[in-house]
Amino acid sequence: MAYATQKLAEEKVFKDPVHRYIHVQDQVIWDLIATKEFQRLRRIRQLGTTYLVFHGAEHSRFSHSLGVYEIVRRMVDDVFANRPEWNKRERLVALCAGLLHDLGHGPFSHAFEHVFDLDHEYFTRVIILGNTEVNEVLRRVSKDFPKKVSEVIEKTYHNKQVVSLISSQIDADRMDYLQRDAYFTGVSYGHFDMERILRVMRPQPDQIVIKSTGMHAIEDYIMSRYQMYWQVYFHPVSRSAEVILRKTLERAKELYHAGYTFKHDIAHFHSFFENDVQLDAYIAMDESIILAYFQFWMSEEDAILSDLSQRFLNRKLFKFVEVDPSKDWEKLIRLEKLFDQAGIDPNYYLVMDSSSDLPYDFYRPGEEGERLPIYLQMPNKELSELSRSSDIVDAISGKRRTDHKLYYPKDLLHEEHPLHEQIIEIMHA
């Protein structure tokens, strides 16, 4: 029997708190899960620093990836199976892309990528196409199969239906992470009727559209996205932890380039500091490594590196004030100078964080050719962009909400400090 269609002797299941069970029938999927590159995802949290605010948020990219796979499986095996618009030969590539879509995430994804100018989508492709166990499994399907899977994830695959399942305004990725993140953070937002959404999805030649009777289920999903962003993903305290994480890594990098001698060898970071990251070094880097280094760095001679590391590990986070840069940007420049005078390096201890630093795609209809919106399929088979039919979505998508916060270590600005009053006055003006 061809490897591509080979089934396990008996279906395997993973118990999952969100989907109850993850069902695996294909040998290819079972083998991919067993690869070391996929197992590495167990050591990368799905929500980065959020566990420092919502202590339950310890779930990993491993469980999220299984969840995305399961949703895609339900779409292609249960919902689309008998629809003439769906090409059954795309089943395996869709399942593999769903499972592997996050393979290239680094530790604490956004902060890490920001400091080292990396792109997880690029590394996902490199892992799929490079000399890896994942590649070996995919090549057993066919020589060009790794490339196909990679193209789906890169969104350049010829069949846009398949791409839409994994990556669109309403896709398996978002449907899993919203529910999973809500479950593990313990918040009451993030819930929506996924079963209903799956039932009203309709494959079209170039995209997936939603039967108009499913509009209210979609509204719920859009609301969940909106609320999860402001309540969980962009939580100000979690952002504080991310600011510190970023600044710690930046400090280590700066010290490395200044010729500083670290007490502990920084072997894992060499290629990252040199901006020459090869596949092996990337795969070897995960959150357990980062946290181990932070432990070492707490006892470093460099006061900034030591301080930032212990702040992160011991959750001594920066405080924040809301700022309006349109009114305050001149004050911000003065503040930077005052911090400098006070001997507190503003490059590490005075940090502006804006909503664009963690862009999260709210639903926006946008302009023609900007992004593909969600289309409802009306009873006469015509397509209507979601916000034109839904007042709720129209209200959310038409409104912009942005946010700027200034993070600083309040504990370093103790009252006896000669510049304390001036700084506090500017901060709270």
Add this chain to the structure above:
Amino acid sequence: MLQDHAKIVQFVSLAGEVTGRKKLQKMIFIAKKMDFAFQEKYNFHIYGPYSEELTVRMEELCNLGFMTERKEDKGSYVQYCYAPTEKGREFATIVEPQNTRLSEIVQQMNGKSSRFLELVATLLYFDDLQPEEQIEKVNVVKAKLHFTTEEFEAAFQFIQQLQS
């Protein structure tokens, strides 16, 4: 602080006004590909390279009053035009003025249609491929747009011109 915001205001100032979000998206992507230091991260979307970060940053700049957004009703769709405000131009002075090369490139790009810039940006996205492969790839990912041989030639010529 806010250096990346200021760079975007500076970029739009060089153009005077940019008509269309899609056009602005492609212009910044092309400038990045020409090695200008913009930090906005791009991924490939159904309509080519797209940066969510840039979209949110533009929203922030409009909310802050550094940029104006004008809506133009085109019948079946809406188009957005961007221009910096006086306050925005003043804010943009927090970063070093850009060199004349960027100014030239911005002018050249702004004179082109968004369809053409979409083609240029998509070709540049696949610039690790050979030209024939780039064309093949564009024809796969943008089959509906039916780019002509002349358009491909013009796009390659334009890229060469920008790189020279």
